Amino acid sequence: xxxxxxxxLTARRDRVFAAMADADxxxxxxxxQDNANYASGMHRLWTAGTRPFGAGCxxxxxxxxxxxxxxxxxxxxxxxxxxxxxxxxWNPRVMAANMAGVEGLADARRIGVDEVSPSFAxxxxxxxxxxxxxxxxxxxxxxxxHKFDEExxxxxxxxxxxxxxxxxxxxxxxxGVGAVIEAIAARGxxxxxxxPVARRLPDGYTVDVGVIVDGYEGGLGGRFAGGxxxxxxxxxxxxxxxxxxxxxxxxxxxEWLVRGLGMGFEQPVINASLGRNEVLEAGMVVSVTDGxxxxxxxxxxxxxxxxxxxxxxxxxG
Amino acid sequence: xxxxxxxxxxxxxxxxxxxxxxxxxxxxxxxxxxxxxxQMREQQIDAAVLLHGPNVTYATGFLPEAVxxxxxxxxxxxAIVPVDGxxxxxxxxxxxxxxxxxxxxxxxxxxPELDDDMPRVRRAIEDAIGDLDGKRIAVDAITGAMDRxxxxxxxxxxxxxxxxxxxxxxxxxxxxACIERAQIINEQAMDVARxxxxxxxxxxxxxxxxxxxxxxxxxxxxxxxxIFQVMPRRLADDVRSNLGAAAFxxxxxxxxxxxxxxxxxxxxxxxxxxxSDYGRTWIVGRDPSxxxxxxxxxxxxxxTATIASIRPGATLADVGxxxxxxxGGTPPWLPHFYVAHAVGLSSAEMPMVGSDLGAEFxxxxxxxxxxxxxLEPVVWEDGVASYRAEEIAVVTADGCRLxxxxxxYLPYEAP
Numbered sequence: 141x142x143x144x145x146x147x148x149l150t151a152r153r154d155r156v157f158a159a160m161a162d163a164d165x166x167x168x169x170x171x172x173q174d175n176a177n178y179a180s181g182m183h184r185l186w187t188a189g190t191r192p193f194g195a196g197c198x199x200x201x202x203x204x205x206x207x208x209x210x211x212x213x214x215x216x217x218x219x220x221x222x223x224x225x226x227x228x229x230w231n232p233r234v235m236a237a238n239m240a241g242v243e244g245l246a247d248a249r250r251i252g253v254d255e256v257s258p259s260f261a262x263x264x265x266x267x268x269x270x271x272x273x274x275x276x277x278x279x280x281x282x283x284x285x286h287k288f289d290e291e292x293x294x295x296x297x298x299x300x301x302x303x304x305x306x307x308x309x310x311x312x313x314x315x316g317v318g319a320v321i322e323a324i325a326a327r328g329x330x331x332x333x334x335x336p337v338a339r340r341l342p343d344g345y346t347v348d349v350g351v352i353v354d355g356y357e358g359g360l361g362g363r364f365a366g367g368x369x370x371x372x373x374x375x376x377x378x379x380x381x382x383x384x385x386x387x388x389x390x391x392x393x394x395e396w397l398v399r400g401l402g403m404g405f406e407q408p409v410i411n412a413s414l415g416r417n418e419v420l421e422a423g424m425v426v427s428v429t430d431g432x433x434x435x436x437x438x439x440x441x442x443x444x445x446x447x448x449x450x451x452x453x454x455x456x457g
Numbered sequence: 458x459x460x461x462x463x464x465x466x467x468x469x470x471x472x473x474x475x476x477x478x479x480x481x482x483x484x485x486x487x488x489x490x491x492x493x494x495x496q497m498r499e500q501q502i503d504a505a506v507l508l509h510g511p512n513v514t515y516a517t518g519f520l521p522e523a524v525x526x527x528x529x530x531x532x533x534x535x536a537i538v539p540v541d542g543x544x545x546x547x548x549x550x551x552x553x554x555x556x557x558x559x560x561x562x563x564x565x566x567x568x569p570e571l572d573d574d575m576p577r578v579r580r581a582i583e584d585a586i587g588d589l590d591g592k593r594i595a596v597d598a599i600t601g602a603m604d605r606x607x608x609x610x611x612x613x614x615x616x617x618x619x620x621x622x623x624x625x626x627x628x629x630x631x632x633x634a635c636i637e638r639a640q641i642i643n644e645q646a647m648d649v650a651r652x653x654x655x656x657x658x659x660x661x662x663x664x665x666x667x668x669x670x671x672x673x674x675x676x677x678x679x680x681x682x683x684i685f686q687v688m689p690r691r692l693a694d695d696v697r698s699n700l701g702a703a704a705f706x707x708x709x710x711x712x713x714x715x716x717x718x719x720x721x722x723x724x725x726x727x728x729x730x731x732x733s734d735y736g737r738t739w740i741v742g743r744d745p746s747x748x749x750x751x752x753x754x755x756x757x758x759x760x761t762a763t764i765a766s767i768r769p770g771a772t773l774a775d776v777g778x779x780x781x782x783x784x785g786g787t788p789p790w791l792p793h794f795y796v797a798h799a800v801g802l803s804s805a806e807m808p809m810v811g812s813d814l815g816a817e818f819x820x821x822x823x824x825x826x827x828x829x830x831x832l833e834p835v836v837w838e839d840g841v842a843s844y845r846a847e848e849i850a851v852v853t854a855d856g857c858r859l860x861x862x863x864x865x866y867l868p869y870e871a872p
Binding site: 172173174183184185186187188189190191192193211212213214215222225227228229230231234253254255256257258259262274275276277278316317318319321322324325326327328329330331332333334335350352357399403404405406407409414415416 | 510523571573618661662666673677683699710804813
């Protein structure tokens with residue numbers, strides 16, 4: 141079912157191990173689905189919204205193994221074995237035993253987490269008594285910051301699914317958001333990254349669609365009239381390697397946001413007041429919102445590559 | 458109660474129920490904040506800092522969008538709750554000043570994920586709580602940025618589950634009304650999905666029809682990628698697992714349905730954030746056979762007996778035993794789950810019956826009025842067929858009331 145190749149899974153995992161070495165982490169305990177997916181490649185049931193922090197995925201540097209919370213091997217990538225799974229439980233004592241069973245966790249000195257709760261901190265003190273538990277959301281974020289070519293292809297494919305949703309609505313505006321949902325479902329996609337917008341205006345439509353396809357996000361948005369997207373994408377065009385907060389602010393025409401996009405919403409987050417020290421780098425992919433317009437842009441050494449391009453609307457490249 | 462259930466499951470009678478009461482949302486919000494602050498006082502907690510969606514909703518009424526976690530996390534709503542007085546809400550989506558409608562104090566949007574925004578997060582917490590030194594603060598999530606900036610330094614941190622758990626355990630009548638409305642919408646939309654679940658259809662198409670119908674019913678709070686999982690007839694044909702039972706819900710395949718497929722269906726959709734839970738088993742493209750009907754009949758007798766055991770004062774173990782006894786001594790549920798769980802602002806919450814919390818836990822836990830039990834017994838005749846469906850019961854003063862089964866359903870819902 142997954143379109144992700146073993147080569148990509150391995151490349152991502154290698155990046156995570158390298159980042160762990162740089163940050164002197166023996167283990168990572170990841171609660172967030174996107175981080176767990178990035179590190180392991182395991183596909184699991186999607187649920188909306190936040191989850192309480194828990195060990196969804198454990199990465200051990202010494203054994204170079206990723207372990208995932210799952211009671212079965214459905215969704216298991218070929219880069220993992222069923223022995224790398226630990227089962228779902230409601231019982232904290234069982235969970236502690238599961239953690240004790242992960243080779244290399246009990247004697248870890250430094251465990252990185254992508255979020256933490258008081259109860260997890262207490263539990264960790266028992267299953268890894270010698271360990272210091274430290275924040276590692278930034279380690280994961282840095283590892284994910286630059287995209288592999290295959291990731292850019294997957295994002296591009298997700299953008300084309302979102303685009304099909306937009307076109308379906310423009311073809312049948314009376315069907316509303318339902319047209320968007322059914323059109324993307326016809327392409328096998330039922331996971332929204334953001335809430336779909338499909339509104340009729342006196343002189344056109346406002347549409348914004350975001351989806352997750354095989355773990356990667358795609359999307360686009362804007363004001364449409366006569367079948368085409370209105371306005372320019374000056375901010376998207378400004379997303380060049382080396383672009384600073386100042387450059388982006390100068391190119392924006394409305395309320396704006398430039399933020400990382402990959403396996404969902406990522407960092408950096410740059411808007412009028414945030415990310416003043418950020419600089420865009422080749423290999424990053426960003427979602428670029430300027431007023432109602434939203435594009436997905438790959439920052440390359442030769443300029444911005446607009447992945448959410450529509451045939452008529454965009455003249456940038 | 459039992460009589461009504463018999464009617465519903467007999468399938469011959471369309472049960473017309475009286476209009477369920479509409480929740481009084483302002484009253485519900487006040488009651489929830491009262492319960493939360495009562496728990497905080499009981500446990501000498503000075504304030505709560507909440508980042509987890511259902512907890513924020515419970516404290517303030519604000520509903521985060523039902524979208525991908527990565528988006529919700531980065532654009533988190535934060536609730537800061539002092540032990541007295543209104544909660545403070547910091548939300549990204551407040552087109553019409555959500556907080557004013559919600560009677561929470563409106564604060565500016567925060568970005569607790571970002572190191573950049575920590576000065577503002579610190580100020581927001583200090584504005585609401587004052588000096589943290591020596592205070593007992595309940596917290597449900599600490600982001601890396603908050604950790605690095607030592608935002609909660611000086612305070613004694615208590616897991617927020619300790620106050621939110623007991624506060625959320627028994628539902629008010631308004632909360633029950635929300636669950637009931639969510640369930641009505643879910644069941645209504647499922648009629649459309651059922652009609653689309655025919656040979657040659659893909660899971661995603663059927664799921665898309667369901668999600669689109671939610672929108673047509675003016676509802677935008679789908680909480681789970683809808684599950685339409687084709688189950689093997691024989692366990693030996695299932696994916697590998699260490700359960701000795703069916704692997705469900707794996708939630709990852711997108712099969713094309715064929716005639717005779719046995720499809721376990723599960724969807725969760727919220728009203729004011731309160732989860733519904735639709736569980737059924739469908740057969741694709743034909744009527745159930747005699748053997749399949751026998752599975753349904755056995756499931757029905759288990760469900761009937763289990764429901765009959767629910768009343769205030771009964772323990773979780775009593776409910777579990779009723780299910781086991783009706784199944785000839787064997788637990789009729791998936792071992793990685795339970796025979797019953799609650800719903801509320803989360804789709805699976807306490808109490809749970811028959812979970813791996815163990816027999817002692819179940820023996821020691823008594824049902825109280827206002828608790829919810831979603832019963833989900835499973836009948837599995839290996840090599841023949843299976844049946845799994847769910848009923849939501851709310852514990853009443855002298856028994857329970859069902860929030861599901863409107864307008865009644867047929868075995869396997871053969872169209």
